[in-house]
Amino acid sequence: MTRNPLADPHLLGISSGAAFGAIMALIHAGMVLGTVTVPVFAFAGALAATALVLAIANLARAQSAGQLILAGVAVSFIISAAGNLLIFIGDPKAAHVAIFWMLGGLGLAQWSHLPYPLAALVLCGVWLMTQTRNLNAMTLGDESATALGIPAQRFRLKAFVACALLTGCAVAYSGVIAFVGLMIPHIVRFFVGGDYRRVLPLSALVGAIFLIAADMAARTVVPPQDMPLGIVTGLIGGIAFVILMRRRTTK
Structure with a gap:
């Protein structure tokens, strides 16, 4: 979608947004929703970061994948800085847990949590598999994809949202x-x-x-x-x- 060999969930700030939400839950908000507090906050952070990237891209009238990437990189740095600030001003004991979570792990995973990422995987994964022809066309560039009848900009946004849902759900339960x-x-x-x-x-x-x-x-x-x-x-x-x-x- 970006025609960038270094593209991954960090590129558009999705992982940073999820990490920010989890840090907020672990250090400042507390377990207000019980055991699902961290996943819910992390998922909300991932979606908020994606919405922010799209809003900035729309404000800047970004038309190309490169401009969208630049918006994502900028948002990623800003959210990462905000997350580090939350750790800096928070309780040192809770900060240790947050840092461990930011480095990722499956130690806190529970069977009761699996239906949520499974639902995201089925919905978004099936949709992506039905779009493989369009994904192949997008690797040729926006002009070539448009010539083949694919609305490149609209399709790119849809794919980013689907990937944000997948990434947000995964990061919410496993960390970054x-x-x-x-x-x-x-x-x-x-x-x-x-x-x-x-x-x-x-x-x-x-x-x-x-x-x-x-x-x-x-x-x-x-x-x-x-x-x-x-x-x-x-x-x-x-x-x-x-x-x-x-x-x-x-x-």
Whole structure:
């Protein structure tokens, strides 16, 4: 959608918005809604960040994917700064929990919570799978997609909203886990090509397998400590990404 090889949920401020909502719940608001407080606040933060990006893009009359990305990067920095401010002025003990959550992990996941991300996955995932033809066309650029009868700008906004719902739900229950959304699709494309009829489902499957394997490693590296999952995914993902780039360069 952005024609940017570095695109991931952090690019448009979605993850930063979810983190801000979770920090607000963990440090300042308290568990006002019980066990679902953090997921609800994180999900609301993700949607609010997405709405803010779209509003700024509309205010600036952004017409291209590049302009939308710039709006997302700006919003991401602003929200991240606001989240850090909340941690700085909050209770140091609660701040430790918030920082652990920002690094991601599955330690707080509960079976009773799974219906919510499952609903988002089914609704948004099915819609994205029905749009694979349009996604393939968008990789050619807005002009080519428009020539094929696709309203490029409107379709891009719809896809961003669907991805925001998926990302917001995932981050709400697992925290901000880095590098999976950036690395896994590139690895999948390396083996199966760029057709989104294969890239989308395989990215979901390979990403899930990688995340579970990383979680197992995080729980066994320094027992009985539960290492934040984002540390493991960032370390493994960065090394794998460099190897992948090296293989591409030498061919």
